[in-house]
Amino acid sequence: MNVKHFIEDKLLVFEITEELDHHVSERIRRRADYEIQRFMPKKVVFDFNRVVFMDSAGIGLVIGRYKTARAFGATLELMNVTDKVKKMFEMSGVLKIIPIVDAYEEKIAN
Amino acid sequence: MSSQEVKNQMKIEFLSKSVNEAFARIAVASFASQLDPTIEEIADIKTAVSEAVTNAIIHAYSDTEGVVKISAKLLENGIEIEVSDNGAGIENIEEARQPLFTTKGNLERSGMGFTIMENFMDELKVESIVGLGTKITMYKKIQKIQHLENRTYALSSNNI
Numbered sequence: 001m002n003v004k005h006f007i008e009d010k011l012l013v014f015e016i017t018e019e020l021d022h023h024v025s026e027r028i029r030r031r032a033d034y035e036i037q038r039f040m041p042k043k044v045v046f047d048f049n050r051v052v053f054m055d056s057a058g059i060g061l062v063i064g065r066y067k068t069a070r071a072f073g074a075t076l077e078l079m080n081v082t083d084k085v086k087k088m089f090e091m092s093g094v095l096k097i098i099p100i101v102d103a104y105e106e107k108i109a110n
Numbered sequence: 111m112s113s114q115e116v117k118n119q120m121k122i123e124f125l126s127k128s129v130n131e132a133f134a135r136i137a138v139a140s141f142a143s144q145l146d147p148t149i150e151e152i153a154d155i156k157t158a159v160s161e162a163v164t165n166a167i168i169h170a171y172s173d174t175e176g177v178v179k180i181s182a183k184l185l186e187n188g189i190e191i192e193v194s195d196n197g198a199g200i201e202n203i204e205e206a207r208q209p210l211f212t213t214k215g216n217l218e219r220s221g222m223g224f225t226i227m228e229n230f231m232d233e234l235k236v237e238s239i240v241g242l243g244t245k246i247t248m249y250k251k252i253q254k255i256q257h258l259e260n261r262t263y264a265l266s267s268n269n270i
Contacts, residue, residue: 022164023128029218053135053153055160056226060218084153091229092210092222 001028003035011104012041012074014065019053025061032061033068044069045104049080058085059092066098077101114185118144121181126171126195128164134180135159141182142189145252154230155189155250161223162193162246168214170197170244188232188251199240207236 004013014032018024036044046062048054062078069076078100081089089095120141124130135156142155159180166178176197183190200206207228212221228234233249 019132021128021131021160022168023131025218053156053160055157055164056220056222057164059220059222063220064218084150084157087229088157088222088226091225092220 001031003031005039010040010042011045012036012039012043013045013047013104015047015050017050020051020058020061021053021055022057025057029061029064032065036065036068036072036074040072041069041074043104044074044076045079045101046076047079048082048085051082051085054085054088056088056092059088059094062089062094062098063092077104079104114187116183116185118184119182121179123177123179126167126176126178126197128167130178131160131163131167134163134178138180138182138191141184142250142252145184145189147252151250151252155191158227158230158248158250159191159193161227162191162248165223165246166193166195166197166244168217168219170195170199172198187254188249191248191250192245193248194243194245196243199242199244200236200238201240203236203238 001017002015004015006013012035014035016028018028044065046065066076076098078089078098079102081100086100122134122137124133138159139152139156142152147155163178163180170176176195179194181192205211207224209225210221212219224234224236227246227248231248232251235247236244238244
């Protein structure tokens with residue numbers, strides 16, 4: 001996972017580069033929670049651009065980080081979600097509470 | 111589950127270590143590729159296998175270590191995959207199959223494993239005996255028409 005900090009915008013971007021399963025999700029969870037607590041962002045974005053595989057561990061990871069982000073007063077968004085990953089998020093009801101956005105640059109400009 | 115003729119079959123077994131989740135889904139996907147599936151069909155199979163194997167590791171063996179077995183059969187029109195363990199077993203299968211039901215919320219499990227297997231495969235059977243283990247049998251149709259077209263395309267591009 002690559003972590004990008006946008007200091008001025010208080011934006012934290014997690015770019016997932018792994019195959020997102022139960023095995024890797026525990027490591028990503030620890031790193032993501034550490035970064036949120038350290039950086040205190042206003043917004044957290046998960047970028048799925050490089051995710052070639054995801055199973056239900058990804059759903060648990062996103063819901064868990066939504067809770068962490070909210071506890072620290074930040075919002076959470078998903079980006080570059082493929083149709084297959086989107087279907088899994090839809091099935092779990094995640095998209096009712098977490099939005100999918102096109103790009104975080106646009107959001108900053110607004 | 112299916113009465114089709116068996117064209118090929120394989121078996122693998124491995125310890126219930128989470129690092130083997132990737133190994134398991136890649137091994138099954140590689141075997142399934144003999145049926146010329148689409149990228150979409152392969153992705154569905156990988157996801158379903160990953161869910162079944164993760165369940166065995168997290169739920170069946172929990173804090174212990176055991177053996178997870180996978181056997182797969184290539185049939186005329188699809189693939190049958192069996193994932194089994196000798197672990198804890200499921201007390202209430204109907205409840206376990208409900209979307210969002212989980213007993214491992216502390217591990218951030220979403221409770222979507224069975225729902226995803228059901229949605230991405232064409233058939234799903236769950237058999238379990240508490241204290242003895244669980245067997246998941248899944249069947250995925252592999253569409254023939256598509257890969258005939260792909261094959262024609264592959265041949266013609268080879269000629270160029």
